[in-house]
Amino acid sequence: MCPTIQLSTEIIDKHMTATLYIVGVGPGDPELITRKAFHILETTPVIATPKGSRNGNSTALSIVEQAMDISSREVTHLYFPMQKIHKKNGPSTDVQEAWDDAAEQIIEFLEQGKDVVFPTLGDPAIYSTGYYLYETVLSRKPDIRVEFVPGIAAMSSCSAATGVPICLGDDKLAVIPATFAAGEIRDTLQNFDTVVLMKVHRVLDQLIELLGELDLLDHAILVERAGMKDECIHKNLAKITDEVHYFSTLIVRK
Numbered sequence: 001m002c003p004t005i006q007l008s009t010e011i012i013d014k015h016m017t018a019t020l021y022i023v024g025v026g027p028g029d030p031e032l033i034t035r036k037a038f039h040i041l042e043t044t045p046v047i048a049t050p051k052g053s054r055n056g057n058s059t060a061l062s063i064v065e066q067a068m069d070i071s072s073r074e075v076t077h078l079y080f081p082m083q084k085i086h087k088k089n090g091p092s093t094d095v096q097e098a099w100d101d102a103a104e105q106i107i108e109f110l111e112q113g114k115d116v117v118f119p120t121l122g123d124p125a126i127y128s129t130g131y132y133l134y135e136t137v138l139s140r141k142p143d144i145r146v147e148f149v150p151g152i153a154a155m156s157s158c159s160a161a162t163g164v165p166i167c168l169g170d171d172k173l174a175v176i177p178a179t180f181a182a183g184e185i186r187d188t189l190q191n192f193d194t195v196v197l198m199k200v201h202r203v204l205d206q207l208i209e210l211l212g213e214l215d216l217l218d219h220a221i222l223v224e225r226a227g228m229k230d231e232c233i234h235k236n237l238a239k240i241t242d243e244v245h246y247f248s249t250l251i252v253r254k
Protein backbone atom coordinates (compact mmCIF):
# COMPACT_ATOMS: atom_id res chain seq x y z
CA MET A 1 0.00 0.00 0.00
CA CYS A 2 1.24 3.49 -0.79
CA PRO A 3 2.68 4.93 2.48
CA THR A 4 1.57 8.49 1.66
CA ILE A 5 -2.04 7.43 1.23
CA GLN A 6 -1.92 5.36 4.42
CA LEU A 7 -0.57 8.34 6.38
CA SER A 8 -3.28 10.70 5.16
CA THR A 9 -5.97 8.16 5.99
CA GLU A 10 -4.60 7.91 9.52
CA ILE A 11 -4.67 11.69 9.86
CA ILE A 12 -8.26 11.87 8.63
CA ASP A 13 -9.28 9.08 11.01
CA LYS A 14 -7.65 10.87 13.92
CA HIS A 15 -9.53 14.07 13.06
CA MET A 16 -12.77 12.20 12.94
CA THR A 17 -12.26 10.52 16.30
CA ALA A 18 -11.17 13.43 18.51
CA THR A 19 -13.70 13.99 21.26
CA LEU A 20 -14.77 16.95 23.33
CA TYR A 21 -15.54 15.86 26.89
CA ILE A 22 -17.72 18.19 28.94
CA VAL A 23 -17.11 17.03 32.46
CA GLY A 24 -18.68 18.06 35.77
CA VAL A 25 -16.05 18.31 38.51
CA GLY A 26 -18.42 18.82 41.45
CA PRO A 27 -18.84 21.96 43.54
CA GLY A 28 -15.41 22.26 45.16
CA ASP A 29 -14.26 19.27 47.16
CA PRO A 30 -11.80 17.43 44.85
CA GLU A 31 -12.92 14.15 46.41
CA LEU A 32 -16.31 14.73 44.78
CA ILE A 33 -14.85 14.36 41.29
CA THR A 34 -16.31 11.09 40.01
CA ARG A 35 -13.99 8.26 38.97
CA LYS A 36 -15.11 8.65 35.38
CA ALA A 37 -14.43 12.40 35.36
CA PHE A 38 -11.05 11.80 37.06
CA HIS A 39 -10.03 9.27 34.44
CA ILE A 40 -10.97 11.54 31.53
CA LEU A 41 -9.30 14.55 33.14
CA GLU A 42 -6.14 12.54 33.74
CA THR A 43 -5.83 11.13 30.23
CA THR A 44 -7.10 13.86 27.89
CA PRO A 45 -4.24 15.87 26.34
CA VAL A 46 -5.92 19.29 26.30
CA ILE A 47 -7.78 20.92 29.19
CA ALA A 48 -9.91 23.85 28.01
CA THR A 49 -10.95 25.60 31.16
CA PRO A 50 -13.59 28.28 31.71
CA LYS A 51 -13.07 31.47 33.66
CA GLY A 52 -15.40 34.37 34.37
CA SER A 53 -12.87 37.20 34.20
CA ARG A 54 -9.93 37.68 31.84
CA ASN A 55 -7.31 37.87 34.60
CA GLY A 56 -8.99 35.65 37.16
CA ASN A 57 -8.58 31.98 37.95
CA SER A 58 -10.72 29.11 36.84
CA THR A 59 -12.52 27.52 39.78
CA ALA A 60 -13.13 24.34 37.79
CA LEU A 61 -9.41 24.08 37.04
CA SER A 62 -8.43 24.72 40.65
CA ILE A 63 -10.68 21.80 41.70
CA VAL A 64 -8.95 19.58 39.13
CA GLU A 65 -5.49 20.76 40.26
CA GLN A 66 -6.26 19.75 43.83
CA ALA A 67 -6.99 16.23 42.59
CA MET A 68 -4.14 15.59 40.13
CA ASP A 69 -0.91 16.89 38.65
CA ILE A 70 -1.65 18.60 35.35
CA SER A 71 1.79 20.11 34.79
CA SER A 72 2.44 18.07 31.64
CA ARG A 73 -0.85 18.98 30.03
CA GLU A 74 -1.79 21.59 27.49
CA VAL A 75 -4.14 24.03 29.23
CA THR A 76 -6.09 26.66 27.37
CA HIS A 77 -8.16 29.28 29.18
CA LEU A 78 -11.54 30.22 27.78
CA TYR A 79 -13.07 33.47 28.94
CA PHE A 80 -16.83 33.60 29.45
CA PRO A 81 -18.22 36.93 30.70
CA MET A 82 -20.57 36.46 33.68
CA GLN A 83 -23.82 37.89 32.40
CA LYS A 84 -27.47 37.00 32.79
CA ILE A 85 -28.79 34.99 29.88
CA HIS A 86 -32.51 35.14 29.23
CA LYS A 87 -33.55 32.36 26.90
CA LYS A 88 -36.15 34.62 25.25
CA ASN A 89 -33.63 37.33 24.32
CA GLY A 90 -30.57 35.15 23.68
CA PRO A 91 -27.04 36.11 24.71
CA SER A 92 -25.52 39.58 24.45
CA THR A 93 -22.99 40.22 21.68
CA ASP A 94 -20.12 39.92 24.21
CA VAL A 95 -21.31 36.55 25.39
CA GLN A 96 -21.94 35.23 21.88
CA GLU A 97 -18.47 36.36 20.84
CA ALA A 98 -16.96 34.57 23.84
CA TRP A 99 -18.80 31.33 22.95
CA ASP A 100 -17.69 31.63 19.32
CA ASP A 101 -14.11 32.27 20.32
CA ALA A 102 -14.10 29.31 22.74
CA ALA A 103 -15.68 27.03 20.14
CA GLU A 104 -13.04 28.03 17.57
CA GLN A 105 -10.18 27.27 19.97
CA ILE A 106 -11.64 23.89 20.82
CA ILE A 107 -12.32 22.97 17.20
CA GLU A 108 -8.71 23.80 16.35
CA PHE A 109 -7.44 21.23 18.87
CA LEU A 110 -9.98 18.63 17.76
CA GLU A 111 -8.95 19.13 14.14
CA GLN A 112 -5.36 18.37 15.18
CA GLY A 113 -6.69 15.05 16.47
CA LYS A 114 -6.38 16.07 20.14
CA ASP A 115 -9.14 15.22 22.57
CA VAL A 116 -10.24 18.16 24.70
CA VAL A 117 -11.76 18.13 28.17
CA PHE A 118 -13.84 21.06 29.40
CA PRO A 119 -14.15 20.85 33.21
CA THR A 120 -17.17 22.64 34.59
CA LEU A 121 -18.27 23.37 38.15
CA GLY A 122 -20.85 20.98 39.60
CA ASP A 123 -22.90 19.25 36.94
CA PRO A 124 -22.87 20.40 33.29
CA ALA A 125 -26.66 20.05 33.16
CA ILE A 126 -27.25 22.84 35.69
CA TYR A 127 -26.59 26.46 34.69
CA SER A 128 -23.30 25.58 33.06
CA THR A 129 -21.55 27.13 30.10
CA GLY A 130 -20.88 23.57 28.95
CA TYR A 131 -24.14 23.29 27.03
CA TYR A 132 -23.75 26.69 25.35
CA LEU A 133 -20.29 25.63 24.28
CA TYR A 134 -21.66 22.32 23.03
CA GLU A 135 -24.31 24.05 20.90
CA THR A 136 -21.80 26.55 19.51
CA VAL A 137 -19.26 23.85 18.64
CA LEU A 138 -21.92 21.69 17.00
CA SER A 139 -23.37 24.60 15.02
CA ARG A 140 -19.95 24.95 13.38
CA LYS A 141 -18.96 21.30 13.21
CA PRO A 142 -22.00 19.04 13.44
CA ASP A 143 -19.90 15.85 13.15
CA ILE A 144 -17.83 16.49 16.27
CA ARG A 145 -18.11 13.86 18.96
CA VAL A 146 -19.10 15.26 22.33
CA GLU A 147 -19.43 13.30 25.55
CA PHE A 148 -20.95 14.67 28.74
CA VAL A 149 -19.95 13.38 32.15
CA PRO A 150 -22.31 14.33 34.97
CA GLY A 151 -20.91 15.83 38.15
CA ILE A 152 -22.18 16.32 41.67
CA ALA A 153 -24.34 19.42 41.65
CA ALA A 154 -23.76 22.22 44.15
CA MET A 155 -27.26 21.76 45.55
CA SER A 156 -26.54 18.11 46.34
CA SER A 157 -23.40 19.12 48.19
CA CYS A 158 -25.33 21.86 50.07
CA SER A 159 -27.97 19.32 51.02
CA ALA A 160 -25.30 16.92 52.29
CA ALA A 161 -23.55 19.68 54.26
CA THR A 162 -26.74 20.67 56.06
CA GLY A 163 -28.59 17.36 56.31
CA VAL A 164 -31.56 18.99 54.57
CA PRO A 165 -33.07 16.76 51.88
CA ILE A 166 -33.97 18.39 48.60
CA CYS A 167 -37.18 16.49 47.95
CA LEU A 168 -38.93 13.49 49.42
CA GLY A 169 -42.19 11.69 48.73
CA ASP A 170 -44.46 13.80 46.55
CA ASP A 171 -42.57 17.06 47.13
CA LYS A 172 -42.42 19.48 44.25
CA LEU A 173 -38.97 20.96 43.63
CA ALA A 174 -38.02 24.15 41.83
CA VAL A 175 -34.46 25.20 41.04
CA ILE A 176 -34.17 28.82 39.98
CA PRO A 177 -31.57 31.54 39.65
CA ALA A 178 -32.24 34.25 42.23
CA THR A 179 -31.66 36.81 39.51
CA PHE A 180 -35.30 36.33 38.43
CA ALA A 181 -37.78 39.13 39.08
CA ALA A 182 -39.01 39.18 42.71
CA GLY A 183 -42.59 38.40 41.61
CA GLU A 184 -41.53 35.17 39.95
CA ILE A 185 -39.50 34.13 43.00
CA ARG A 186 -42.49 34.84 45.24
CA ASP A 187 -44.76 32.65 43.07
CA THR A 188 -42.19 29.87 43.04
CA LEU A 189 -41.76 29.99 46.82
CA GLN A 190 -45.53 29.79 47.23
CA ASN A 191 -46.06 26.95 44.76
CA PHE A 192 -43.25 24.50 45.52
CA ASP A 193 -42.30 22.47 48.59
CA THR A 194 -38.59 23.02 48.11
CA VAL A 195 -36.99 25.88 46.24
CA VAL A 196 -33.27 25.89 45.53
CA LEU A 197 -32.08 29.40 44.74
CA MET A 198 -28.75 29.76 43.02
CA LYS A 199 -26.73 32.89 42.19
CA VAL A 200 -28.08 34.57 45.34
CA HIS A 201 -25.03 36.66 46.26
CA ARG A 202 -26.12 40.04 44.86
CA VAL A 203 -29.78 39.83 45.85
CA LEU A 204 -29.63 38.19 49.24
CA ASP A 205 -31.08 41.23 51.08
CA GLN A 206 -34.19 41.25 48.88
CA LEU A 207 -34.54 37.48 49.28
CA ILE A 208 -34.34 37.72 53.05
CA GLU A 209 -37.05 40.40 53.00
CA LEU A 210 -39.27 38.25 50.78
CA LEU A 211 -38.72 35.14 52.93
CA GLY A 212 -39.67 37.22 55.97
CA GLU A 213 -42.91 38.38 54.29
CA LEU A 214 -43.79 34.77 53.40
CA ASP A 215 -42.90 33.56 56.89
CA LEU A 216 -40.28 31.23 55.43
CA LEU A 217 -37.13 32.49 57.11
CA ASP A 218 -37.06 29.52 59.50
CA HIS A 219 -37.24 27.18 56.51
CA ALA A 220 -34.24 28.64 54.70
CA ILE A 221 -30.60 27.65 54.91
CA LEU A 222 -27.73 29.14 52.96
CA VAL A 223 -24.53 27.31 52.14
CA GLU A 224 -21.53 29.33 51.09
CA ARG A 225 -18.66 27.55 49.28
CA ALA A 226 -19.96 24.02 49.93
CA GLY A 227 -17.14 21.49 50.01
CA MET A 228 -14.46 24.19 49.83
CA LYS A 229 -11.97 24.87 52.63
CA ASP A 230 -13.92 27.88 53.89
CA GLU A 231 -17.41 26.36 53.66
CA CYS A 232 -19.95 28.24 55.75
CA ILE A 233 -23.50 27.24 56.67
CA HIS A 234 -25.89 30.05 57.56
CA LYS A 235 -28.92 28.82 59.47
CA ASN A 236 -30.02 32.27 60.55
CA LEU A 237 -30.14 34.46 57.46
CA ALA A 238 -30.95 37.55 59.49
CA LYS A 239 -27.45 37.37 60.98
CA ILE A 240 -25.67 37.66 57.63
CA THR A 241 -24.11 41.09 57.46
CA ASP A 242 -21.48 40.87 54.70
CA GLU A 243 -22.08 40.09 51.05
CA VAL A 244 -21.90 36.33 50.60
CA HIS A 245 -19.67 34.63 48.05
CA TYR A 246 -20.87 33.91 44.50
CA PHE A 247 -20.65 30.22 45.43
CA SER A 248 -23.69 30.35 47.68
CA THR A 249 -26.92 28.41 47.40
CA LEU A 250 -30.11 28.88 49.37
CA ILE A 251 -32.38 25.93 50.09
CA VAL A 252 -35.92 26.79 51.19
CA ARG A 253 -37.74 23.69 52.30
CA LYS A 254 -41.21 23.98 53.79
Ligand SMILES: C[S@@+](CC[C@H](N)C(=O)[O-])C[C@H]1O[C@@H](n2cnc3c(N)ncnc32)[C@H](O)[C@@H]1O
Nearest residue numbers: 027122123126153154198199225226247248249
Ligand atom coordinates in the same frame (compact mmCIF):
# COMPACT_ATOMS: atom_id res chain seq x y z
C1 LIG B 1 -23.19 28.98 37.15
S1 LIG B 1 -23.96 28.14 38.47
C2 LIG B 1 -23.16 26.60 38.38
C3 LIG B 1 -23.98 25.47 38.93
C4 LIG B 1 -23.30 24.11 38.80
N1 LIG B 1 -23.20 23.72 37.41
C5 LIG B 1 -23.99 23.02 39.58
O1 LIG B 1 -24.21 21.94 39.06
O2 LIG B 1 -24.28 23.24 40.75
C6 LIG B 1 -23.18 28.92 39.83
C7 LIG B 1 -24.01 28.81 41.08
O3 LIG B 1 -23.88 27.49 41.59
C8 LIG B 1 -23.92 27.53 43.01
N2 LIG B 1 -22.66 26.96 43.51
C9 LIG B 1 -21.62 26.52 42.78
N3 LIG B 1 -20.66 26.02 43.58
C10 LIG B 1 -21.12 26.14 44.84
C11 LIG B 1 -20.59 25.80 46.12
N4 LIG B 1 -19.39 25.23 46.24
N5 LIG B 1 -21.34 26.06 47.22
C12 LIG B 1 -22.56 26.63 47.11
N6 LIG B 1 -23.11 26.97 45.94
C13 LIG B 1 -22.40 26.74 44.81
C14 LIG B 1 -24.10 28.98 43.42
O4 LIG B 1 -25.48 29.22 43.59
C15 LIG B 1 -23.56 29.70 42.21
O5 LIG B 1 -24.07 31.02 42.13
